[in-house]
Amino acid sequence: MELDNTGRRRFLNYLLGTGFGATLIAIFYPIIKFITPPQVIEATQNSVTAGKVSELALNSGTIFKFGNKPGLLIRSAAGELKAFSAVCTHLDCIVQYEPDKRQIWCACHNGQYNLSGQNVGGPPPRPLEEYVVNTRGEEIVVSKA
Amino acid sequence: MNAETVRLWLDDRLGIGSIAAVARKKEIPVHRHSIWYYFGGMTLFLFSVQVVTGILLLLYYRPSAETAFESVQFIITEVKFGWLIRSVHSWSANLMIATLFIHMFSVYFMSAYRRPREMTWLSGVMLLLLAVAFGFSGYLLPWNKLAFFATKVGTEIAGVIPLVGRPMLRFLRGGDDVTGATLTRFFGFHVAVLPAITTVIIGTHLMLVQMHGMSVPPGLEGQNIKKMKFFPNFFLRDLIGWVLAIGALAALAALFPWELGEKADAFASAPAGIRPEWYFLFMFQTLKLIPPKILSFDGEVIGILAFAVGGLMLFIVPFLDKPGNPRRKRVFTVIGVIVVLYIVALTIIGYLD
Ligand code: FES
DSSP, X not given: OOOOOHHHHHHHHHHHHHHHHHHHHHHHHHHHHHHSOOOOOXXXXXXXXXXXXXXXXXXXXXXXXXXXXXXXXXXXXTSOEEEEEOBOTXXXXXXXXXXXXXXXXXXXXXXXXXTTOOEEESSXXXXXXXXXXXXXXXXXXXXXX | OOHHHHHHHHHHHHOHHHHHHHHHHOEXXXXXXXXXXHHHHHHXXXXXXXXXXXXXXXXXXXXXXTTHHXXXXXXXXXXXXXXXXXXXXXXXXXXXXXXXXXXXXXXXXXXXXXXXXXXXXXXXXXXXXXXHHHHHHHHHTTOBHHHHHHHHHHHHHHHTSTTTHHHHHHHHHTSSSOSHHHHHHHXXXXXXXXXXXXXXXXXXXXXXXXXXXXXXXXXXXXXXOEEEEIIIIIHHHHHHHHHHHHHHHHHHHHHSOOOOOOBOOTTSOOOTTOOOOHHHHHHXXXXXXXXXXXXXXXXXXXXXXXXXXXXXXXXXXXXXXXSSOHHHHHHHHHHHHHHHHHHHHHHHHHHHO
Protein backbone atom coordinates (compact mmCIF):
# COMPACT_ATOMS: atom_id res chain seq x y z
CA MET A 1 0.00 0.00 0.00
CA GLU A 2 1.35 3.39 -0.96
CA LEU A 3 1.20 5.93 1.80
CA ASP A 4 1.81 9.58 1.17
CA ASN A 5 3.87 10.66 4.10
CA THR A 6 5.20 13.98 2.85
CA GLY A 7 2.67 16.03 4.78
CA ARG A 8 3.34 14.24 7.99
CA ARG A 9 7.10 14.40 7.41
CA ARG A 10 6.95 18.13 6.80
CA PHE A 11 4.93 18.59 9.94
CA LEU A 12 7.39 16.55 11.99
CA ASN A 13 10.35 18.41 10.53
CA TYR A 14 8.67 21.65 11.38
CA LEU A 15 8.05 20.54 14.96
CA LEU A 16 11.61 19.34 15.30
CA GLY A 17 13.04 22.50 13.77
CA THR A 18 11.05 24.93 15.88
CA GLY A 19 11.65 22.84 18.97
CA PHE A 20 15.37 22.86 18.32
CA GLY A 21 15.38 26.59 17.60
CA ALA A 22 13.40 27.37 20.74
CA THR A 23 15.77 25.29 22.84
CA LEU A 24 18.76 27.14 21.44
CA ILE A 25 17.15 30.47 22.18
CA ALA A 26 16.27 29.32 25.68
CA ILE A 27 19.89 28.37 26.24
CA PHE A 28 21.58 31.36 24.68
CA TYR A 29 19.28 34.16 25.78
CA PRO A 30 20.19 33.86 29.47
CA ILE A 31 23.86 33.40 28.60
CA ILE A 32 23.96 36.56 26.54
CA LYS A 33 22.08 38.45 29.22
CA PHE A 34 24.45 37.06 31.83
CA ILE A 35 27.61 38.25 30.11
CA THR A 36 26.21 41.76 29.63
CA PRO A 37 27.19 43.54 32.83
CA PRO A 38 24.32 45.06 34.81
CA GLN A 39 23.82 48.81 34.68
CA VAL A 40 25.02 50.38 37.88
CA ILE A 41 22.94 53.38 38.79
CA GLU A 42 25.38 56.16 39.39
CA ALA A 43 24.91 58.19 42.50
CA THR A 44 24.28 61.52 40.87
CA GLN A 45 26.69 63.71 42.63
CA ASN A 46 26.54 67.32 41.64
CA SER A 47 29.23 68.83 43.72
CA VAL A 48 32.23 67.70 45.62
CA THR A 49 34.93 69.19 47.80
CA ALA A 50 38.04 68.84 45.72
CA GLY A 51 40.64 70.12 48.15
CA LYS A 52 41.93 73.11 50.06
CA VAL A 53 43.25 76.27 48.47
CA SER A 54 46.34 76.24 50.68
CA GLU A 55 47.18 72.69 49.57
CA LEU A 56 47.34 73.62 45.93
CA ALA A 57 50.43 75.53 44.88
CA LEU A 58 50.30 78.19 42.20
CA ASN A 59 50.75 76.78 38.70
CA SER A 60 49.89 73.20 39.63
CA GLY A 61 47.16 70.66 39.14
CA THR A 62 45.77 67.70 41.02
CA ILE A 63 43.41 64.81 40.39
CA PHE A 64 40.30 64.61 42.56
CA LYS A 65 37.41 62.17 42.72
CA PHE A 66 34.15 63.31 41.24
CA GLY A 67 31.92 60.38 42.11
CA ASN A 68 33.67 57.49 40.41
CA LYS A 69 35.31 59.63 37.73
CA PRO A 70 38.56 61.53 38.01
CA GLY A 71 38.54 65.32 37.81
CA LEU A 72 41.44 67.72 37.30
CA LEU A 73 41.71 70.75 39.53
CA ILE A 74 44.15 73.45 38.44
CA ARG A 75 45.44 76.53 40.13
CA SER A 76 46.95 78.68 37.41
CA ALA A 77 50.08 80.78 37.80
CA ALA A 78 47.79 83.75 38.31
CA GLY A 79 45.96 81.95 41.10
CA GLU A 80 42.80 81.27 39.17
CA LEU A 81 41.04 77.96 39.98
CA LYS A 82 39.78 75.73 37.19
CA ALA A 83 38.28 72.26 37.18
CA PHE A 84 37.65 69.80 34.37
CA SER A 85 36.78 66.23 33.88
CA ALA A 86 40.18 64.51 33.72
CA VAL A 87 38.95 61.99 31.18
CA CYS A 88 40.61 62.65 27.84
CA THR A 89 38.07 63.06 25.06
CA HIS A 90 40.26 61.01 22.74
CA LEU A 91 40.45 57.47 24.13
CA ASP A 92 39.64 57.71 27.80
CA CYS A 93 43.05 58.23 29.41
CA ILE A 94 43.48 60.49 32.44
CA VAL A 95 45.05 63.88 31.68
CA GLN A 96 47.46 65.92 33.81
CA TYR A 97 48.51 69.53 34.24
CA GLU A 98 51.89 70.43 32.83
CA PRO A 99 53.27 73.37 34.81
CA ASP A 100 56.15 74.26 32.51
CA LYS A 101 53.98 74.42 29.39
CA ARG A 102 50.98 75.72 31.33
CA GLN A 103 48.64 73.40 29.59
CA ILE A 104 46.76 70.16 30.14
CA TRP A 105 48.43 67.13 28.68
CA CYS A 106 47.39 63.56 27.97
CA ALA A 107 50.35 61.19 27.99
CA CYS A 108 48.58 58.47 26.05
CA HIS A 109 48.73 59.99 22.58
CA ASN A 110 50.19 63.40 23.36
CA GLY A 111 46.87 65.22 23.47
CA GLN A 112 46.97 68.88 24.55
CA TYR A 113 44.35 71.21 25.97
CA ASN A 114 44.69 74.83 27.02
CA LEU A 115 43.59 76.24 30.35
CA SER A 116 40.04 76.65 29.09
CA GLY A 117 39.93 72.95 28.33
CA GLN A 118 40.01 73.52 24.55
CA ASN A 119 41.75 70.77 22.59
CA VAL A 120 44.70 72.57 21.03
CA GLY A 121 47.02 69.77 19.91
CA GLY A 122 47.27 66.06 19.27
CA PRO A 123 44.36 63.76 18.52
CA PRO A 124 41.62 64.73 21.04
CA PRO A 125 38.52 65.71 19.08
CA ARG A 126 36.65 67.70 21.75
CA PRO A 127 37.35 70.03 24.67
CA LEU A 128 37.36 68.69 28.20
CA GLU A 129 34.15 69.00 30.16
CA GLU A 130 34.52 72.02 32.42
CA TYR A 131 33.17 72.24 35.96
CA VAL A 132 32.25 75.24 38.08
CA VAL A 133 34.63 76.07 40.91
CA ASN A 134 33.63 77.91 44.05
CA THR A 135 35.55 78.49 47.22
CA ARG A 136 33.94 78.20 50.59
CA GLY A 137 36.56 79.69 52.85
CA GLU A 138 39.51 77.38 52.43
CA GLU A 139 37.54 74.65 50.72
CA ILE A 140 37.37 74.29 46.97
CA VAL A 141 33.95 73.12 45.86
CA VAL A 142 33.57 71.78 42.34
CA SER A 143 30.16 71.31 40.77
CA LYS A 144 28.71 70.27 37.46
CA ALA A 145 27.55 73.16 35.33
CA MET B 1 56.96 -9.84 28.35
CA ASN B 2 59.21 -8.10 25.90
CA ALA B 3 59.06 -4.66 24.33
CA GLU B 4 57.57 -6.01 21.13
CA THR B 5 54.61 -7.49 22.99
CA VAL B 6 53.99 -4.16 24.72
CA ARG B 7 54.21 -2.35 21.41
CA LEU B 8 51.74 -4.70 19.79
CA TRP B 9 49.39 -4.50 22.75
CA LEU B 10 49.40 -0.69 22.59
CA ASP B 11 49.19 -0.66 18.82
CA ASP B 12 46.06 -2.78 18.95
CA ARG B 13 44.40 -0.27 21.19
CA LEU B 14 45.83 3.07 20.07
CA GLY B 15 46.70 2.49 16.45
CA ILE B 16 50.15 4.02 16.90
CA GLY B 17 51.30 2.20 13.80
CA SER B 18 49.07 4.23 11.49
CA ILE B 19 50.13 7.52 13.08
CA ALA B 20 53.76 6.50 12.70
CA ALA B 21 53.08 5.64 9.07
CA VAL B 22 51.73 9.14 8.45
CA ALA B 23 54.78 10.65 10.14
CA ARG B 24 57.07 8.44 8.05
CA LYS B 25 55.41 9.53 4.85
CA LYS B 26 55.57 13.25 5.58
CA GLU B 27 58.22 15.07 3.58
CA ILE B 28 59.50 18.62 3.54
CA PRO B 29 60.52 20.22 0.26
CA VAL B 30 64.09 21.48 0.33
CA HIS B 31 64.76 24.73 -1.53
CA ARG B 32 66.17 28.16 -0.85
CA HIS B 33 63.04 29.27 1.06
CA SER B 34 62.89 26.21 3.32
CA ILE B 35 64.07 28.20 6.31
CA TRP B 36 60.59 29.72 6.61
CA TYR B 37 59.12 26.29 7.26
CA TYR B 38 60.51 26.38 10.79
CA PHE B 39 58.50 29.29 12.12
CA GLY B 40 55.15 27.57 12.44
CA GLY B 41 56.63 24.85 14.61
CA MET B 42 58.54 27.46 16.58
CA THR B 43 55.31 29.32 17.28
CA LEU B 44 53.70 26.10 18.44
CA PHE B 45 56.65 25.42 20.71
CA LEU B 46 56.48 28.88 22.29
CA PHE B 47 52.76 28.39 22.73
CA SER B 48 53.42 25.23 24.72
CA VAL B 49 55.86 27.22 26.87
CA GLN B 50 52.97 29.62 27.49
CA VAL B 51 50.69 26.80 28.54
CA VAL B 52 53.18 25.37 31.01
CA THR B 53 54.32 28.67 32.56
CA GLY B 54 50.74 29.95 32.53
CA ILE B 55 49.49 27.00 34.54
CA LEU B 56 52.35 27.49 36.99
CA LEU B 57 51.52 31.17 37.47
CA LEU B 58 47.92 30.22 38.03
CA LEU B 59 48.91 28.47 41.25
CA TYR B 60 49.73 31.77 42.95
CA TYR B 61 47.94 34.46 40.99
CA ARG B 62 44.83 36.01 42.56
CA PRO B 63 42.56 37.83 40.13
CA SER B 64 41.03 40.84 41.83
CA ALA B 65 41.79 44.54 41.89
CA GLU B 66 42.83 44.28 45.55
CA THR B 67 45.07 41.24 45.22
CA ALA B 68 46.31 40.89 41.65
CA PHE B 69 49.24 43.29 41.84
CA GLU B 70 50.26 41.97 45.25
CA SER B 71 50.07 38.36 44.15
CA VAL B 72 52.33 39.02 41.17
CA GLN B 73 54.69 40.84 43.51
CA PHE B 74 54.58 37.78 45.74
CA ILE B 75 55.36 35.53 42.79
CA ILE B 76 58.42 37.49 41.77
CA THR B 77 59.79 38.18 45.25
CA GLU B 78 58.80 35.24 47.44
CA VAL B 79 58.05 32.20 45.32
CA LYS B 80 61.17 30.25 44.37
CA PHE B 81 61.97 30.91 40.71
CA GLY B 82 58.73 32.87 40.51
CA TRP B 83 60.56 35.75 38.81
CA LEU B 84 61.87 33.27 36.25
CA ILE B 85 58.52 31.69 35.47
CA ARG B 86 56.81 35.05 35.14
CA SER B 87 59.60 36.50 33.03
CA VAL B 88 59.62 33.49 30.74
CA HIS B 89 55.84 33.74 30.37
CA SER B 90 56.10 37.39 29.31
CA TRP B 91 59.10 36.96 27.06
CA SER B 92 57.77 33.85 25.43
CA ALA B 93 54.51 35.63 24.73
CA ASN B 94 56.41 38.31 22.88
CA LEU B 95 58.64 35.92 21.00
CA MET B 96 55.58 33.89 20.06
CA ILE B 97 53.86 36.90 18.55
CA ALA B 98 57.09 37.67 16.69
CA THR B 99 57.42 34.17 15.23
CA LEU B 100 53.72 34.21 14.45
CA PHE B 101 54.18 37.38 12.41
CA ILE B 102 57.17 35.87 10.62
CA HIS B 103 55.23 32.67 9.95
CA MET B 104 52.27 34.62 8.62
CA PHE B 105 54.26 36.90 6.34
CA SER B 106 56.33 34.02 4.98
CA VAL B 107 53.14 32.10 4.20
CA TYR B 108 51.82 35.26 2.58
CA PHE B 109 54.83 35.93 0.40
CA MET B 110 55.05 32.29 -0.65
CA SER B 111 51.34 32.37 -1.57
CA ALA B 112 50.87 29.25 0.53
CA TYR B 113 47.28 30.31 1.22
CA ARG B 114 46.20 29.41 -2.29
CA ARG B 115 43.93 26.53 -3.17
CA PRO B 116 43.50 24.10 -1.41
CA ARG B 117 44.88 25.84 1.67
CA GLU B 118 42.37 28.66 2.06
CA MET B 119 40.97 27.20 5.25
CA THR B 120 44.43 26.71 6.68
CA TRP B 121 45.02 30.42 6.14
CA LEU B 122 41.68 31.33 7.72
CA SER B 123 42.41 29.27 10.81
CA GLY B 124 45.85 30.85 10.91
CA VAL B 125 44.47 34.39 10.84
CA MET B 126 42.09 33.37 13.62
CA LEU B 127 45.05 32.12 15.62
CA LEU B 128 46.77 35.47 15.07
CA LEU B 129 43.72 37.27 16.46
CA LEU B 130 43.60 34.86 19.38
CA ALA B 131 47.29 35.42 20.13
CA VAL B 132 46.75 39.16 20.16
CA ALA B 133 43.72 38.67 22.41
CA PHE B 134 45.86 36.56 24.72
CA GLY B 135 48.45 39.32 24.78
CA PHE B 136 45.91 42.04 25.43
CA SER B 137 44.03 40.20 28.17
CA GLY B 138 47.19 38.92 29.83
CA TYR B 139 48.72 42.37 29.88
CA LEU B 140 46.11 43.63 32.34
CA LEU B 141 46.46 40.79 34.83
CA PRO B 142 49.36 42.24 36.89
CA TRP B 143 47.09 45.27 37.39
CA ASN B 144 49.76 47.91 37.01
CA LYS B 145 49.45 51.47 35.76
CA LEU B 146 50.60 50.87 32.21
CA ALA B 147 48.27 47.91 31.85
CA PHE B 148 45.39 49.91 33.27
CA PHE B 149 45.70 52.66 30.68
CA ALA B 150 46.48 50.24 27.87
CA THR B 151 43.23 48.48 28.68
CA LYS B 152 41.33 51.75 28.88
CA VAL B 153 42.54 52.84 25.47
CA GLY B 154 42.20 49.38 23.95
CA THR B 155 38.64 48.85 25.07
CA GLU B 156 37.73 52.42 24.16
CA ILE B 157 38.99 51.68 20.66
CA ALA B 158 36.46 48.87 20.50
CA GLY B 159 33.93 51.35 21.88
CA VAL B 160 34.23 53.91 19.09
CA ILE B 161 33.14 51.43 16.42
CA PRO B 162 29.71 52.60 15.26
CA LEU B 163 26.66 50.70 16.53
CA VAL B 164 28.24 47.61 18.08
CA GLY B 165 30.97 49.58 19.84
CA ARG B 166 29.23 50.58 23.05
CA PRO B 167 27.79 47.17 23.94
CA MET B 168 31.14 45.61 23.06
CA LEU B 169 32.95 48.03 25.36
CA ARG B 170 30.62 47.21 28.24
CA PHE B 171 31.02 43.51 27.56
CA LEU B 172 34.81 43.78 27.55
CA ARG B 173 35.04 46.03 30.60
CA GLY B 174 32.34 44.33 32.60
CA GLY B 175 30.76 47.75 33.07
CA ASP B 176 31.34 51.30 31.89
CA ASP B 177 34.80 51.78 33.31
CA VAL B 178 37.93 49.71 33.68
CA THR B 179 37.61 48.31 37.20
CA GLY B 180 38.15 45.12 39.15
CA ALA B 181 35.26 43.68 37.14
CA THR B 182 37.36 44.16 34.00
CA LEU B 183 40.27 42.37 35.61
CA THR B 184 38.17 39.36 36.56
CA ARG B 185 36.72 39.23 33.08
CA PHE B 186 40.08 39.42 31.36
CA PHE B 187 41.31 36.69 33.67
CA GLY B 188 38.42 34.51 32.58
CA PHE B 189 39.16 35.19 28.91
CA HIS B 190 42.86 34.65 29.36
CA VAL B 191 42.79 31.34 31.21
CA ALA B 192 39.54 29.74 30.08
CA VAL B 193 37.78 31.14 27.03
CA LEU B 194 40.79 31.85 24.83
CA PRO B 195 42.64 28.61 25.63
CA ALA B 196 39.53 26.56 24.85
CA ILE B 197 38.97 28.23 21.49
CA THR B 198 42.67 28.20 20.67
CA THR B 199 43.00 24.49 21.32
CA VAL B 200 40.25 23.71 18.85
CA ILE B 201 41.65 26.01 16.18
CA ILE B 202 45.25 24.91 16.59
CA GLY B 203 44.01 21.34 16.23
CA THR B 204 42.20 22.23 13.03
CA HIS B 205 45.15 24.20 11.71
CA LEU B 206 47.60 21.36 12.30
CA MET B 207 45.24 18.78 10.88
CA LEU B 208 44.85 20.84 7.71
CA VAL B 209 48.59 21.26 7.42
CA GLN B 210 49.02 17.48 7.63
CA MET B 211 46.23 16.93 5.15
CA HIS B 212 47.64 19.19 2.46
CA GLY B 213 51.34 18.79 3.16
CA MET B 214 53.81 21.62 2.73
CA SER B 215 53.16 24.05 -0.07
CA VAL B 216 55.88 24.95 -2.51
CA PRO B 217 56.29 28.62 -3.51
CA PRO B 218 54.70 29.30 -6.94
CA GLY B 219 58.06 30.27 -8.43
CA LEU B 220 59.43 26.79 -7.81
CA GLU B 221 56.35 24.86 -8.79
CA GLY B 222 56.86 22.17 -11.40
CA GLN B 223 60.58 22.10 -10.83
CA ASN B 224 62.30 19.07 -9.52
CA ILE B 225 62.58 19.78 -5.83
CA LYS B 226 64.56 17.80 -3.32
CA LYS B 227 62.66 16.40 -0.36
CA MET B 228 63.62 15.75 3.21
CA LYS B 229 61.98 13.29 5.56
CA PHE B 230 60.01 15.10 8.21
CA PHE B 231 60.78 12.40 10.70
CA PRO B 232 63.44 12.42 11.97
CA ASN B 233 65.43 14.80 9.71
CA PHE B 234 63.29 17.92 9.78
CA PHE B 235 61.99 17.24 13.25
CA LEU B 236 65.49 17.13 14.69
CA ARG B 237 66.23 20.46 13.07
CA ASP B 238 63.03 21.80 14.63
CA LEU B 239 64.24 20.48 17.95
CA ILE B 240 67.53 22.37 17.66
CA GLY B 241 65.51 25.53 17.12
CA TRP B 242 63.47 24.84 20.23
CA VAL B 243 66.51 24.24 22.36
CA LEU B 244 67.91 27.53 21.10
CA ALA B 245 64.59 29.18 21.96
CA ILE B 246 64.74 27.85 25.50
CA GLY B 247 68.23 29.26 25.77
CA ALA B 248 67.12 32.63 24.44
CA LEU B 249 64.14 32.69 26.81
CA ALA B 250 66.29 31.86 29.82
CA ALA B 251 68.83 34.50 28.88
CA LEU B 252 66.20 37.18 28.26
CA ALA B 253 64.32 36.32 31.44
CA ALA B 254 67.47 36.40 33.54
CA LEU B 255 69.04 39.50 31.99
CA PHE B 256 65.89 41.51 31.48
CA PRO B 257 63.38 40.34 34.09
CA TRP B 258 59.93 41.60 33.23
CA GLU B 259 59.08 44.70 35.21
CA LEU B 260 56.01 44.93 37.38
CA GLY B 261 55.75 48.72 37.60
CA GLU B 262 53.35 50.56 39.87
CA LYS B 263 49.96 49.38 40.96
CA ALA B 264 47.04 50.67 38.91
CA ASP B 265 45.18 53.68 40.24
CA ALA B 266 41.92 54.83 38.70
CA PHE B 267 42.60 58.32 40.03
CA ALA B 268 46.04 59.04 38.68
CA SER B 269 47.08 60.65 35.43
CA ALA B 270 48.48 58.51 32.67
CA PRO B 271 52.25 58.36 33.18
CA ALA B 272 54.53 60.06 30.66
CA GLY B 273 56.16 57.79 28.11
CA ILE B 274 53.25 55.39 28.12
CA ARG B 275 53.11 53.05 25.15
CA PRO B 276 51.62 49.68 24.41
CA GLU B 277 53.38 46.40 23.68
CA TRP B 278 55.45 46.55 20.51
CA TYR B 279 52.96 44.62 18.40
CA PHE B 280 50.35 47.29 18.98
CA LEU B 281 52.79 50.14 18.54
CA PHE B 282 52.19 50.74 14.84
CA MET B 283 48.48 51.14 15.45
CA PHE B 284 49.13 53.31 18.50
CA GLN B 285 51.46 55.53 16.50
CA THR B 286 48.90 55.81 13.74
CA LEU B 287 46.32 56.99 16.26
CA LYS B 288 48.75 59.67 17.39
CA LEU B 289 49.23 60.95 13.87
CA ILE B 290 45.63 61.01 12.74
CA PRO B 291 44.18 64.51 12.98
CA PRO B 292 41.32 65.01 15.47
CA LYS B 293 38.81 65.56 12.69
CA ILE B 294 38.61 64.12 9.21
CA LEU B 295 35.80 65.92 7.41
CA SER B 296 33.16 65.85 10.13
CA PHE B 297 34.20 62.54 11.65
CA ASP B 298 36.39 62.02 14.68
CA GLY B 299 39.83 61.06 13.38
CA GLU B 300 40.23 58.00 15.54
CA VAL B 301 36.98 56.49 14.29
CA ILE B 302 38.29 56.63 10.74
CA GLY B 303 41.64 55.20 11.79
CA ILE B 304 40.09 52.34 13.72
CA LEU B 305 37.69 51.49 10.93
CA ALA B 306 40.61 51.48 8.52
CA PHE B 307 42.40 48.94 10.70
CA ALA B 308 39.24 46.86 10.93
CA VAL B 309 39.03 46.80 7.13
CA GLY B 310 42.70 45.85 7.01
CA GLY B 311 42.02 42.92 9.32
CA LEU B 312 39.13 41.83 7.16
CA MET B 313 41.31 41.92 4.07
CA LEU B 314 43.74 39.62 5.81
CA PHE B 315 40.98 37.07 6.17
CA ILE B 316 39.93 37.10 2.54
CA VAL B 317 43.37 37.22 0.92
CA PRO B 318 43.11 33.65 -0.46
CA PHE B 319 39.84 34.49 -2.14
CA LEU B 320 41.25 37.59 -3.80
CA ASP B 321 44.56 36.19 -4.95
CA LYS B 322 43.91 33.13 -7.08
CA PRO B 323 46.59 31.04 -8.75
CA GLY B 324 47.46 31.28 -12.40
CA ASN B 325 47.83 35.02 -12.67
CA PRO B 326 51.40 36.23 -12.20
CA ARG B 327 50.40 39.90 -12.45
CA ARG B 328 47.96 39.58 -9.61
CA LYS B 329 50.57 37.75 -7.61
CA ARG B 330 52.90 40.71 -8.06
CA VAL B 331 50.23 43.13 -6.84
CA PHE B 332 49.84 41.08 -3.68
CA THR B 333 53.57 40.96 -3.13
CA VAL B 334 53.78 44.73 -3.44
CA ILE B 335 50.89 45.22 -1.00
CA GLY B 336 52.58 42.83 1.43
CA VAL B 337 55.86 44.72 1.20
CA ILE B 338 54.11 48.03 1.80
CA VAL B 339 52.32 46.64 4.86
CA VAL B 340 55.55 45.25 6.30
CA LEU B 341 57.37 48.53 5.69
CA TYR B 342 54.53 50.48 7.25
CA ILE B 343 54.50 48.31 10.36
CA VAL B 344 58.29 48.40 10.74
CA ALA B 345 58.53 52.16 10.11
CA LEU B 346 55.77 53.10 12.55
CA THR B 347 57.11 50.74 15.18
CA ILE B 348 60.52 52.39 14.94
CA ILE B 349 58.99 55.87 15.04
CA GLY B 350 56.97 54.74 18.05
CA TYR B 351 60.12 53.78 19.89
CA LEU B 352 61.98 56.94 19.01
CA ASP B 353 59.06 59.21 19.77
S1 FES C 1 43.59 59.22 25.18
FE1 FES C 1 44.27 61.23 25.51
S2 FES C 1 45.34 61.64 23.70
FE2 FES C 1 44.59 59.64 23.33
